[in-house]
Amino acid sequence: MLKVEEQTPVAFSSELLVKFDEIITRYPSDKSKSALLPLLHLVQAEFLWVPTSAMDKVAEYLNIQPIEVYEVATFYSMYFLKPQGKYALEVCRTGPCCLVGAEKILDHLEDKLGIKEGEVTADGLFSFRGVECLAACGFGPVLQISPEYTFYENLTIESVDKLIEDLKNKS
Amino acid sequence: MSHLIQDYGLQTTDYRLIKMSRKLLLEHINVPGINTLEVYRQKGGYRAVEKALKTLTPEEIVEEVKKSGLRGRGGAGFPTGMKWSFLAKPEGVARYLVCNADESEPGTFKDRYLMTYIPHALIEGMIVASFALGAKVSYIYVRGEMMPQIRILEKAIAEAKAAGWLGKNILGTGYDLELYVQPGGGAYICGEETALLESLEGKRGNPRIKPPFPAIAGLYGCPTVVNNVESIAAVVPIINDGGDEYAKIGVGRSTGTKLISASGNLVKPGVYEIELGLPVEEFIYSDEYCGGIANGKRLKATVAGGSSVPILPANLTLKYANGEPRLMSYESLSEGGFATGTMMGSGGFIAFDEDQCIVRNTWNFSRFYHHESCGQCSPCREGTGWMEKVLHKIEHGHGSMDDVDLLWDIQRKIEGNTICPLGDAAAWPVASAIRHFRDEFEWHIKEPVKSQQQNYGIANYAVPIEKAPVTEEK
Numbered sequence: 276m277l278k279v280e281e282q283t284p285v286a287f288s289s290e291l292l293v294k295f296d297e298i299i300t301r302y303p304s305d306k307s308k309s310a311l312l313p314l315l316h317l318v319q320a321e322f323l324w325v326p327t328s329a330m331d332k333v334a335e336y337l338n339i340q341p342i343e344v345y346e347v348a349t350f351y352s353m354y355f356l357k358p359q360g361k362y363a364l365e366v367c368r369t370g371p372c373c374l375v376g377a378e379k380i381l382d383h384l385e386d387k388l389g390i391k392e393g394e395v396t397a398d399g400l401f402s403f404r405g406v407e408c409l410a411a412c413g414f415g416p417v418l419q420i421s422p423e424y425t426f427y428e429n430l431t432i433e434s435v436d437k438l439i440e441d442l443k444n445k446s
Numbered sequence: 447m448s449h450l451i452q453d454y455g456l457q458t459t460d461y462r463l464i465k466m467s468r469k470l471l472l473e474h475i476n477v478p479g480i481n482t483l484e485v486y487r488q489k490g491g492y493r494a495v496e497k498a499l500k501t502l503t504p505e506e507i508v509e510e511v512k513k514s515g516l517r518g519r520g521g522a523g524f525p526t527g528m529k530w531s532f533l534a535k536p537e538g539v540a541r542y543l544v545c546n547a548d549e550s551e552p553g554t555f556k557d558r559y560l561m562t563y564i565p566h567a568l569i570e571g572m573i574v575a576s577f578a579l580g581a582k583v584s585y586i587y588v589r590g591e592m593m594p595q596i597r598i599l600e601k602a603i604a605e606a607k608a609a610g611w612l613g614k615n616i617l618g619t620g621y622d623l624e625l626y627v628q629p630g631g632g633a634y635i636c637g638e639e640t641a642l643l644e645s646l647e648g649k650r651g652n653p654r655i656k657p658p659f660p661a662i663a664g665l666y667g668c669p670t671v672v673n674n675v676e677s678i679a680a681v682v683p684i685i686n687d688g689g690d691e692y693a694k695i696g697v698g699r700s701t702g703t704k705l706i707s708a709s710g711n712l713v714k715p716g717v718y719e720i721e722l723g724l725p726v727e728e729f730i731y732s733d734e735y736c737g738g739i740a741n742g743k744r745l746k747a748t749v750a751g752g753s754s755v756p757i758l759p760a761n762l763t764l765k766y767a768n769g770e771p772r773l774m775s776y777e778s779l780s781e782g783g784f785a786t787g788t789m790m791g792s793g794g795f796i797a798f799d800e801d802q803c804i805v806r807n808t809w810n811f812s813r814f815y816h817h818e819s820c821g822q823c824s825p826c827r828e829g830t831g832w833m834e835k836v837l838h839k840i841e842h843g844h845g846s847m848d849d850v851d852l853l854w855d856i857q858r859k860i861e862g863n864t865i866c867p868l869g870d871a872a873a874w875p876v877a878s879a880i881r882h883f884r885d886e887f888e889w890h891i892k893e894p895v896k897s898q899q900q901n902y903g904i905a906n907y908a909v910p911i912e913k914a915p916v917t918e919e920k
Contacts, residue, residue, distance in 0.1 A: 301626040303540075306666055311648035312631045316590065343648075350650040350820075351631025353590045369552045370753055370810045371709040371796050407634065407814050408552040408753075409591055412709035412794065413716045424593030 285329045287336075291321055295336060307337055311347055315354055320422040323363075324355035352406065353421075360395045360402035362442050363421045366430075368405035371412035376430075380416045381405050383432050387439060400446060401439070470683040470692075470703050471676070472719045475563050481598065483605040486566040492611060494685040498574045499619045502685075507578035511681060513689030515701035520546055520637070520674030521752065521792040523776050526681075527689075532661040533579055534669040542670040543576045543584040544646065545678055548630055548637040550589055551752035552814060553794025556705035557675035559717040561588070561595045564679075565602035569625065571678035573611060574685055576623050579671055583624045586675075587642050590630045599627050634818035638866045639672040640664075641820065652822045653866035674792075676705055697723030700775035704793055710748075711799035713737035722775045726750075727764045729774055730797065743799040746904050747883075750779055751791020753811050754871030756878030757804070758788050759907035769913030784878065800904035804886050808879040809837035815872035826869040829860040833876055840887060843894035850887050854880055882907075 287295075294317055295310070302309040311333070318329045330344040337344075348354045355363070366372075366381050381392070384403045388396055395402045411417045414428035418435075420442075427438060469475075479485040486492070498507055512527030533541060545568065549557040561568060568586070576584045588596050603625055606612050614622050628646055630636050636645045640654035643665050664670020680702060684692045693701045700722035706729070709715045714737040720729065729735045730745065739745050745760040765771055767786040772778055776790045798807065816830040836853050839845050857873035864870070880887060885905065890897040 301624075301628075303666065306647070308648035309628075309646060312590070312645065313629055315631070316629055337648075346650055347631070347648065351590070351633050352817075353632035368810075369814050370749075370807055371553050373807070373810055374710045374796070374798065374802060406591075406632075407817055408550055410549045410555045410558045410589070412553050412555050412796070413707055414555075415709065419591060424591060426594055 283326070283328060285322065285326060285332065287318075287329075287332060288321070291317060292336075299337075308339055308343070311337060311339075311344065312351070315344075315348060319354060323361065323422060324358050355421075358395065359421070361400050361446065362402075364401065364403035364418055365406040365409075365421065366403065366418040367407070367409040367411070367415060369408040369412075371408075372415035372417060375415045377405075377416040379432070380418070380430050380435060383435060387436065400443065469719050470695075471560065471567060471679050471705060472564075472717075480564055481562075481566075481602070483566060483602070483609055486564070490686075491566055492570055494570055494682045495573045495611060496617065498577055498685050499617050499621055504578045504580060507574065507685065510684055510689035511578070514680075514684040514692035515689075515696075515699065516677065516680055516684060516692065517700070517776065518674055519676035519680065519704065519792070521551065521754075523790060526673060526677050529661070529673070530575075530579060530671060532659070533671055534662050535580065536669070540583070540666075540668050541579055541581050542665045542668055543572065543579050543581040544642065544665060544670060544672045545572060545584070545586040545675060546637060546639065546642055546672050547586055547588040547592070547595075547675045548642060549592075549675070549792075550634040550637050550818075551754065551792050551794055552811070553707060553709055553749060553752045553796040554792045555707045555709070556717050556793060558592060558595060559707075560675060560679060560705065561592070561599060565595075565599050566606065567679045567682060568599070568675055569602055569606050569611075571681045572625055573616070573623060574681050575671075575673065575678055576625075577621055581671075582622055583626070585626050585628050585646060585665075587628045587630060587636070587646055589636070590632050593629070596627050596629055603627065633820075634814075635820045635866070635868060638868065641866065642672060643670065650820070652820050653868075655865055695721050697773065697775050698777055700777060700790075704774070704790075706774065706793045706795050708736050708795045708797070710795075710797040711740045711743065711802070712797050713740050720774055722773075723778075724774045726772045726774055726779075729795070730764075736797070739797065739799050741799070743801065744904055744908050745797060746800045746802060746907050747798045747804065749788075749794070749796040749798075749875075751789045752794035753796070753814065754867075754874055755789040755791040756784055756787075756874050757808075757882065758786075758878070759882050760904075761907060761909055761911045762786050762882070765911045767911065769911050784874070784881075788878075800908075801901055803841075803901050804879055804883040805837065805841045805890050808876055809834065809841045811875045812837050812872065815868065819868060819872070823864040823869065825860045825863040826872060829856050829869070830872045832856050833872070837876075840890050843890070843898050845887075845891040845894075847888065847891055849891070850880060850884065 299307045299310045334341040334344045416430040419426045474489045508530045516526045517523040633651045635641045636651040641651040645651040660670040731738045748763040779790045781787045812834040816834040819826045819830045821827045857876045860869045861873040886902045
């Protein structure tokens with residue numbers, strides 16, 4: 276897993292910059308700041324979180340002040356401002372999912388992974404947190420795994436165990 | 447559904463084998479491959495684009511939508527045709543259509559469902575609506591968490607573009623349209639239209655003060671219409687069959703069909719397309735829809751339109767205070783005002799069985815609104831936090847009787863005192879829970895130990911309301 280410390284300068288690969296270049300064509304030429312949210316998602320997919328140094332580079336690319344990137348990255352809940360596990364599990368913990376057992380899933384993850392919400396396992400593979408409504412209330416409990424945001428519905432303790440084993444075997 | 451896992455990273459159970467009486471949006475949802483352009487075309491897809499671009503003027507399309515009586519499906523229920531007719535059309539200024547696919551209201555998941563299975567229904571609606579509004583560039587703002595749906599939409603847009611339904615000179619009519627998908631960053635507030643526009647401009651999702659309304663100054667300060675996914679998809683059958691035909695479905699001012707997201711303790715939760723005017727009782731208990739309450743339990747309460755709308759006990763869910771049956775329509779759900787009614791909202795129907803704790807759920811919702819408050823207005827920023835704290839206290843057996851009055855006081859000071867409706871949305875669930883379930887709150891306070899071990903139960907909430915006796919005319 277690629278490890279990036281907060282102040283370590285990061286380099287954007289040419290593949291990433293090609294994607295950046297495509298995205299800014301979607302907006303009027305003087306409104307390229309609109310690309311900020313999609314660009315931060317791409318950065319997060321690459322580094323698994325959004326280091327400050329990467330935010331600075333995004334600001335440079337979009338020709339805006341770094342603070343304009345910081346204020347956005349800190350406002351939206353999806354951007355990780357510190358390193359996460361390779362698989363960051365996000366379990367919905369809002370009302371409808373709790374009616375069908377989301378809290379049990381969160382408790383189980385804590386036991387199974389041996390970490391608290393927001394921590395990373397020693398092998399760097401997993402982290403988890405409860406998130407607010409993921410718009411799949413009828414199919415709950417649900418979880419998603421960033422950075423790809425693969426989505427799993429109708430969770431049970433058994434299916435969560437299997438999912439974690441599969442992910443372990445994959446790496 | 448294996449292709450969904452491989453192609454888009456989405457593992458889902460196939461819920462589409464649900465029978466429904468009259469379907470406009472979900473008519474072909476069981477057809478294999480309906481997510482592809484080819485199959486969608488075989489089933490009559492993109493007819494509305496041909497009809498609109500070749501035979502109708504933009505004004506005629508707006509007129510059809512007005513005639514249909516379609517009301518915004520995102521929650522506010524504002525007439526879509528009227529919203530379109532407010533759009534300013536100054537010379538030489540770009541106009542935008544932005545689709546609100548930020549679907550974040552707890553209890554609502556219909557847009558996600560529609561985009562997953564029939565992405566072309568949204569794209570077709572976007573083309574027709576963009577043409578009607580004179581937009582050359584349109585955006586679909588999808589909440590960032592829905593990455594699989596973003597991948598599905600982007601593929602569908604590429605297909606449509608390759609086939610000439612998007613891009614330059616569509617169908618040789620000289621109309622150009624580019625359609626882009628914009629991911630959000632994970633913020634409930636961006637479902638509010640002006641916050642959505644701020645977010646689309648690459649800023650924090652802080653709602654704007656209205657006026658000016660987006661129809662005058664929206665995206666990049668240009669005239670803009672923001673519509674929900676379902677509203678835009680509904681334009682397709684309206685253009686195909688005519689606004690008058692659409693208006694024949696439904697009841698009163700609630701015309702057409704509506705997607706209802708059913709969740710909670712139901713035998714068959716899922717997304718259902720209903721004709722507006724269906725009795726609530728039939729929706730909950732008939733096998734055609736939700737099939738009753740799961741595990742043979744009894745219904746305690748419902749939230750009929752997404753977490754923001756007032757919660758109702760079972761008896762008031764099924765019937766008005768005078769004993770008349772309640773229907774799934776904008777007017778019927780709000781019958782009785784907030785005293786004994788609720789709202790249609792976005793159609794997120796959450797059912798609570800007899801084992802559920804209303805205090806715990808209210809605390810959960812308050813935590814949600816506290817988490818999602820953008821922080822711009824003090825009543826909402828501070829008030830949501832205090833409501834969460836007080837509710838946490840009561841739920842965990844540390845409450846005092848004053849706390850119930852304190853909660854009432856806080857919610858009353860939030861409601862109506864904020865720039866956007868998130869404040870109201872945070873206040874209403876708390877107000878309604880106290881209004882209808884005050885005894886349960888008081889029980890938590892009087893029985894701090896017992897309330898940690900068992901639930902309050904169903905009390906008298908399921909007692910049917912008798913039909914009011916007819917008074918003799920004099």
